[in-house]
Amino acid sequence: MQDLKSYWNGYYASQSRERRPVPSQFAVFVQGELASPHLIVDVGCGNGRDTIFFSSYGNAALGVDGSSAAVEYGQALADRLGMPARFASIDVNDKNTLVRTIEEAKNGDLPLLIYARFFIHAIDDAAQAAFLDTCAQVCKDGDRLAFEFRTVRDKSLEKVTESHYRRFVEPSAFLAEMGLRGFSAEYFVEGFGFAKYKSDDAYVARFMCTKRS
Known part of the structure; x- marks a missing residue:
């Protein structure tokens, strides 16, 4: 995974500094599904655009990414905008650190939502x-949980960012993995038109799942 870290550090270090990046379509959708503030942990947060968006709606927002350059970018942007969003550089394979960081971020009785857009297929x-x-x-x-990722049907389609690492995921198998861990899907859809970027209209799956004891 070290090569991937180096790749993403270089990618985010080279990005231009935007005044306020536009949130993803998925972040806007997820926010519309929330009736009250949440602690939102944005895993694989990249430049922090969705983390900052969630923060602007009164959520306690924490962006997590394995790339230190991405985290520095997001924190600097949040600080410049006066947003209370926080960022942490954590490798998802470092389970103990990730668990500890999420537990420490918990804020009173705020419900937790773990958000991961275009992260599952990047690991x-x-x-x-x-x-x-x-x-x-x-x-x-x-x-x-709220996840969006490229599916197996997207594998042969055009990609604007061909150099990105991608693993194309079978949605039904992923849903089964969630079920084994006590999560039930409250929303699931897949298709085109959800994550357009230039000429890349990714075929993605979207899930929102709830933990059931």
Whole structure:
């Protein structure tokens, strides 16, 4: 995974500093599903655009990424905008640190939502298993997950960012993995038109799941 860290550090270090980046379509959708403030942990937060967006709606927002350059970028942007969003550089394979960081971020009675957009397909099978185990450990009854990722149907389609590492995920198998960890899907959809970027119209799956004891 060290090569991936180096790749993403270089990628985010080279990005131009935007005044206020536009949130993803998925973040806007998820926010619309929330009836009250949450602690939102944005895993694989990248430049922090969705973390900052969630923070602007009164959520306690924590962005987590394995790239230190991405985290520095996001924290600097949040500080410049006067947003209380916080960021931490953590490798998802470092389960103990990730669990501890999420537990320390918990804020009173705020429900927890773990958000991961375009993260699941950017890690390997072992990292996915470790991440889902972490979700099961830190989530209590009623806490939620919101994931969006490229599926196996996207594998042969055009990609604007061809150099990015991608693992194309079978949604039904992923849903089964969630079920084994005590999560039930309250929303699931897949298709085109959810994550357009230039000429890349990714075929993605979207999940919102709830932990059930």
